[in-house]
Amino acid sequence: MPNVRGRSIRVLYDAETIDRRNSELAQEILAAGYRDLLVVSILKGSFIFAADLIRALHGAGLSPEVEFLTLSSYKSGMVSSGEITVLRDIESEVTGRDVLLVDDILESGRTIDFAKTTMLDRGARRVGVAVLLDKPGKRSRVIDADHVGFICPDLFVVGYGMDVAHAFRELPFVGVVEDG
Ligand code: IMP
Numbered sequence: 649m650p651n652v653r654g655r656s657i658r659v660l661y662d663a664e665t666i667d668r669r670n671s672e673l674a675q676e677i678l679a680a681g682y683r684d685l686l687v688v689s690i691l692k693g694s695f696i697f698a699a700d701l702i703r704a705l706h707g708a709g710l711s712p713e714v715e716f717l718t719l720s721s722y723k724s725g726m727v728s729s730g731e732i733t734v735l736r737d738i739e740s741e742v743t744g745r746d747v748l749l750v751d752d753i754l755e756s757g758r759t760i761d762f763a764k765t766t767m768l769d770r771g772a773r774r775v776g777v778a779v780l781l782d783k784p785g786k787r788s789r790v791i792d793a794d795h796v797g798f799i800c801p802d803l804f805v806v807g808y809g810m811d812v813a814h815a816f817r818e819l820p821f822v823g824v825v826e827d828g
């Protein structure tokens with residue numbers, strides 16, 4: 649088991665597995681037929697997934713524009729505050745455009761629900777959702793992702809952009825911090 653910050657990390661999805669899945673997701677997104685695609689990466693958690701996914705999209709022959717939307721949900725640590733706010737908005741007009749929201753995890757659904765509603769309210773023609781991980785066990789909103797990397801067990805995960813209080817984002821894999 650990798651040891652980081654003196655903690656053992658149990659690997660759930662290794663770098664090679666994630667890489668392979670990103671290529672498959674890119675093919676799926678290509679086949680979905682988005683037009684004039686604007687990829688919106690939801691920060692901070694999705695920054696590594698989005699970086700790899702857009703390069704996979706290039707590999708699949710797509711040429712998206714890319715923007716960043718910083719939302720707050722988890723203030724710190726592992727407890728959700730429940731309320732979503734925009735900390736930093738995208739700069740592009742989305743009216744009449746196809747938007748693909750990219751996030752790390754779909755859990756309660758509050759984050760994606762908020763982002764999707766915001767894009768549709770602004771007049772987006774179509775809003776797709778791509779997430780690396782779907783944790784269906786804790787959903788509080790009726791919302792699903794169109795493109796899912798992996799169905800994830802109900803565990804608090806770190807790595808590949810995901811954090812505990814801003815730590816562990818650098819890990820090239822997704823894992824669980826073991827006790828002790
Ligand atoms: P939701 O709004 O409950 O769907 O939560 C989604 C957001 O919560 C994600 O964008 C993540 O930033 C964060 N999150 C949920 N579960 C985890 C986890 O296991 N590790 C790290 N962040 C998480």
Ligand code: MG
Pocket residue numbers: 690691692693694751752753
């Ligand atoms: Mg997030």
